Amino acid sequence: MSVFWDLKHRLCEAINAHDLQGVLDCYAPDAVYVAPPGVMEGHEQIAWLYEQLFVGFPDLHLTAWFEIDEHDNPAVTEWTVTGTHSGPYLLPDGREIEGTGRRITVRSTCSTFVENDKIKTHREYYDQLELYSQLGYGLTELTSVSA
Secondary structure, rough: OOOOHHHHHHHHHHHHOOHHHHHHHHHHEEEEEEOEEEEHHHHHHHHHHHHHHHHHHHOOOEEEEOOOOOOOEEEEEEEEEEOOOOOEEEOOOOOOOOOOOOEEEEEEEEEEEEEEOOEEEEEEEEEEHHHHHHEEEEEOOOOOOOO
């Protein structure tokens, strides 16, 4: 494994520990994070995104189950993200929903580009409908959902 993978593994450890400073230490100050909710640029916006995840899912946990380890940059990983929706979380339409107590399991993949030993660009891909339907929402709010 290379320095790229060491950095990616440190990022995963920091996320699983909900260590916001540890997460930000992995990113360049001008890094760009691209994900279904939008584009975050720089530490302030990236911190906001992770804070939303850590507050909304206090037990959020990433499990890497596939890495394309013969390729360093970008470092590509497939994950399973699990957690319990216990705090406020923003929906794509701007509404904030309170904790539902529902467990989530979402498949995800990401590409991480590294420059000068820091993450310069991180692109996260997951199915938002997979996440939101587990929270009781679909393309429109679902009226009858059993927990």
